[in-house]
Amino acid sequence: MKILVLCTGNSCRSQMAHGFLQSFDKNLTVRSAGTEASGKLNANAVKAMNEIGIDISKHTSDSVDLYLDQEWDYVITVCGGANEACPAFMGKVKNRIHIGFDDPSHAEGSEDFIWSEFIRVRNQIKDAFYKFYQDNIKK
Template sequence: DISNHTPQNVDKYIKEEWDYVITVCDSAKETCPVFLGKVKHRFHIGFEDPSEAKGTPEFIMSEFYRIRDEIKLRFQDLYNDKLFL
């Protein structure tokens, strides 16, 4: 359950070194923030923003579930195809 989690500003992590940075914003609708820290591998996986869904409460909730499931599948694919060596 991540309902109590909140976004954090990426600036807090700029000075750290990272093996992987994965951006997930919807590239068709916005420009992802640029992470300028030391990074060995960068990946981008764009997802629609479910908070922009319009309709009944049931439809809106179904959009959140749909994107959640898509995130899971696409990260599993990334792990299997690119990260698991």
């Protein structure tokens, strides 16, 4: 089973989703990518995942162009609100799904509030992707 998690910057939400899917099932081939990949991971995303025992620090922030010539069972977009355009995947894919989340890297306010947004979104990603996994993959 091959799953590509797609967003714009590939530094935060898609990376967390990638980490969760891989933690649910080591036999899955999971990649994440962005249409405008930042080239680096968001430090708070890495920290939030480490807090629950999932290390994404070795992930890379890759352009979706690396994956266009491959076939995918699922391509899942994770971009959030109305002001954020979800990227389209033009490669070969059996199932396209959108599971949107707020971008915690856009949170403004105190350090405590920003951190709480990373935890909130991380937990939402975990719940939504576990449901996806249970409903679509683990049969």
